[in-house]
Amino acid sequence: xxxxxxLQGGFIEHCNILAKLGAECFEIRKDQDLADKKIDGxxxxxxxxxxxxxxxxxxxxxxxxxxxxxxxxxxxxxxxGLILLAKKIENDPNVYFGAIDILVKRNAFGRxxxxxxxxxxxxxxxxxxxxxxxxxYVENVGPDVTILSKVNGHIVAAEQxxxxxxxxxPELTDDSRIHAYFLKNFCKK
Amino acid sequence: MNNRYELNxxxxxxxxxxxxxxxxxxxxxxxxxxxGACAVMALExxxxxxxxxxxxxxxxxxxxxxxxxxxxxxxVMAKVRIGHFVEAQILEAIDIDYIDESEVLTPADNVFHIxxxxxxxxxxxxxxDLGEAxxxxxxxxxxxxxxxxxxxxxxxxxxxxxxLINQQIRNLQSLREDELFNAxxxxxxxxxxxxxxxxxxxxxxxNFAAGGxxxxxxxxxxxxxxxxxxxVGSGIFKSGDPAKRARAIVQAVTNYNDPDIxxxxxEDLGEAMVGINxxxxxxxxxxxxx
Numbered sequence: 421x422x423x424x425x426x427l428q429g430g431f432i433e434h435c436n437i438l439a440k441l442g443a444e445c446f447e448i449r450k451d452q453d454l455a456d457k458k459i460d461g462x463x464x465x466x467x468x469x470x471x472x473x474x475x476x477x478x479x480x481x482x483x484x485x486x487x488x489x490x491x492x493x494x495x496x497x498x499x500x501g502l503i504l505l506a507k508k509i510e511n512d513p514n515v516y517f518g519a520i521d522i523l524v525k526r527n528a529f530g531r532x533x534x535x536x537x538x539x540x541x542x543x544x545x546x547x548x549x550x551x552x553x554x555x556x557y558v559e560n561v562g563p564d565v566t567i568l569s570k571v572n573g574h575i576v577a578a579e580q581x582x583x584x585x586x587x588x589x590p591e592l593t594d595d596s597r598i599h600a601y602f603l604k605n606f607c608k609k
Numbered sequence: 610m611n612n613r614y615e616l617n618x619x620x621x622x623x624x625x626x627x628x629x630x631x632x633x634x635x636x637x638x639x640x641x642x643x644x645g646a647c648a649v650m651a652l653e654x655x656x657x658x659x660x661x662x663x664x665x666x667x668x669x670x671x672x673x674x675x676x677x678x679x680x681x682x683x684x685v686m687a688k689v690r691i692g693h694f695v696e697a698q699i700l701e702a703i704d705i706d707y708i709d710e711s712e713v714l715t716p717a718d719n720v721f722h723i724x725x726x727x728x729x730x731x732x733x734x735x736x737x738d739l740g741e742a743x744x745x746x747x748x749x750x751x752x753x754x755x756x757x758x759x760x761x762x763x764x765x766x767x768x769x770x771x772x773l774i775n776q777q778i779r780n781l782q783s784l785r786e787d788e789l790f791n792a793x794x795x796x797x798x799x800x801x802x803x804x805x806x807x808x809x810x811x812x813x814x815x816n817f818a819a820g821g822x823x824x825x826x827x828x829x830x831x832x833x834x835x836x837x838x839x840x841v842g843s844g845i846f847k848s849g850d851p852a853k854r855a856r857a858i859v860q861a862v863t864n865y866n867d868p869d870i871x872x873x874x875x876e877d878l879g880e881a882m883v884g885i886n887x888x889x890x891x892x893x894x895x896x897x898x899x
Contacts (some may be wrong), residue, residue: 428626428647433615449864466623468647468683475645475863478856499623514684526682532706533729535616553619554684586635592619 422461423448424605425485427475429467429500433591437599451480461494461607464501466553466589469526472500473516482516489519492582494606496599502585503556510559520583521562528557528574542577543568545597550576550588557587582606600605610820617731617751620684620707624648624838628828628859629788629817631655631842634673634780635680641845644855648684648707651677655715655844656760657882660892666714668696671703678704686733691898692718694727707752708732710745712897713759713842722898725749735819737770737895739777741818743798743806746814751790753812755836756895757820760843762884764821764830766895771818771834781807823848823882825861825875832865849879 422438424431426447438445445463448454462485464472477587489495489505493577500605504516506524529535535553542548550571558575561567569577571584576587577598584606590598627647632638638649653669654662668689678685684706689696691710696717700708710723712735725732727748731803736742736757742753755774777796781803784792793803805813818831819840828839839862841855848854858875864870 426626430622430625431727432625433622450867450870467625468623470642470683471627471645471859475859478860487651501622531678532617532620532684532731533701533704535620537612537616545662545671551616553616589619592622 421446421457421459422463423454423457423459424463424465425472425501427467427479428471429465429468430589430591431465431568433589434463434465434498434599437591439594440596441600441603443603448481449479451484454484458491459488461496461602462488464504465495465591466499466501469503469516473504473514476504476516482537486517489582490516490547494602495519495583496606497554497583497585498589498591498601499555499587502558502587505583505585506558507562510521520578520580520585521565522575522578522585523559524556525559526556527554529555538571540571540576542598545601548590548597549588549595551581551592552576552588552593555587613725613729613751618814620731621733621752624684624817625815626863627838628855628862629686629740629838629840630845630855632677633846635676637851638677638680638685640852641855642681642683642761644852645859646855647838647866648686649677649681650686650688650709650717650842652688653845655843655849656894657762658760659713660760660890668693668699668714671699673706674700675703680887682707689723690714690717692716692721692723694723697728697730697732703726705730710734710750710898711757712894715832716897722748730739733817735895735898736774737766738773739781739806740796741899742774742812742816743796743802746801746812747802750814752815752817754817754819754840757818757822758890758895759820761821762823762844762847762882763889764823764827765819767818767822767831768834770820770895771831771836774812774816775835778806778810778812779860782810798883822858823884824878825857825871828858829871838862844882847882849881854878854881
């Protein structure tokens with residue numbers, strides 16, 4: 421069972437892709453949602469990182485999820501989810517889970533007029549469609565982080581141990597290969 | 610263009626489950642962001658004050674909008690008058706994230722809406738029934754909101770509009786395929802959009818509620834009726850404790866199915882906006898732009 425953080429943003433889109441891949445999922449809004457569930461992986465979806473970060477702290481979910489992440493449960497963060505997992509955010513004093521050793525820049529491609537779609541190479545998968553919506557990118561990574569994809573010289577996907585992050589939204593395309601990669605390489609170890 | 614339209618629909622998808630708040634200054638914008646708004650709507654006067662002031666209501670001063678853009682990191686939206694494509698060009702020029710072609714402002718054109726396919730920047734438009742929603746989408750809107758009755762603090766119109774839109778969607782779904790041509794004619798919408806709704810049981814874009822939401826319970830009501838997020842205009846900064854009320858409404862939209870949480874956050878919010886009944890107002894903004 422994959423838990424999807426459902427406080428705000430595009431969580432249904434992740435559910436739909438996982439359903440296509442035959443994986444079960446459930447939505448997480450409050451700490452009771454985690455009780456009596458066996459959770460094999462966690463997805464932090466896109467949305468507004470300020471909103472989700474704030475609701476995480478108010479709902480009491482933050483500590484519980486932090487615990488799971490530190491215990492090395494597989495985690496996949498897209499866009500705002502990447503920001504929540506980053507160790508440092510260049511243009512924001514907040515740090516949320518601080519779980520992957522990357523420095524992130526929020527809204528790095530600008531406002532909505534800077535949003536774009538492209539095809540890019542993703543390590544081990546090949547060319548995948550990538551949708552960037554007011555997206556962040558990764559400025560630099562620590563020694564234990566593997567870079568999985570770059571677009572225009574900017575790092576847009578990376579992994580470290582139990583954590584996978586993308587600055588773009590694979591859940592907004594018909595291509596389910598990155599979700600399949602997460603299920604296969606992270607959740608079934 | 611198609612690529613752009615997809616990206617613009619995608620931004621609305623990322624706003625789902627969130628609250629978009631009307632703000633009139635950088636200070637209010639920061640309060641809204643701090644309270645958990647997923648976007649702010651920059652305008653000079655909130656709808657309740659537009660009603661009070663009367664006269665012609667126009668797009669806000671670009672300088673004021675830029676001040677709000679500089680103050681927050683979340684998306685910034687702003688309103689243009691219905692049909693006023695030059696106001697829209699101005700907002701696109703200052704790199705706005707979303708344009709609301711809004712009945713809250715005085716319409717600039719009594720017949721034609723803006724041809725929104727000509728813009729790169731996304732548009733949200735109001736609708737009070739399925740026909741209006743699909744006509745706005747065929748003109749290029751990448752997000753829809755109910756019109757409700759802005760500036761009243763009275764949720765009755767928003768409830769009526771979301772119920773009607775969803776009833777009409779269910780009606781379309783129940784038709785045989787060969788009946789859709791006539792349904793499209795009756796709704797005064799393009800056939801392919803009627804077909805989309807018939808096949809998918811929903812609008813092809815995200816649909817928020819707006820117009821009269823004043824309490825966390827109002828917001829949760831709209832979500833349970835099928836809205837994917839909520840706009841709150843006058844309801845926050847016309848109330849006794851805006852920051853607290855804003856936080857509570859954000860919580861209510863996330864936890865709309867959880868009465869225990871909504872009960873807890875509804876406590877002690879101070880004075881709600883006073884509100885006016887639909888019957889007491891002379892100007893029905895929802896009747897603008899069909």
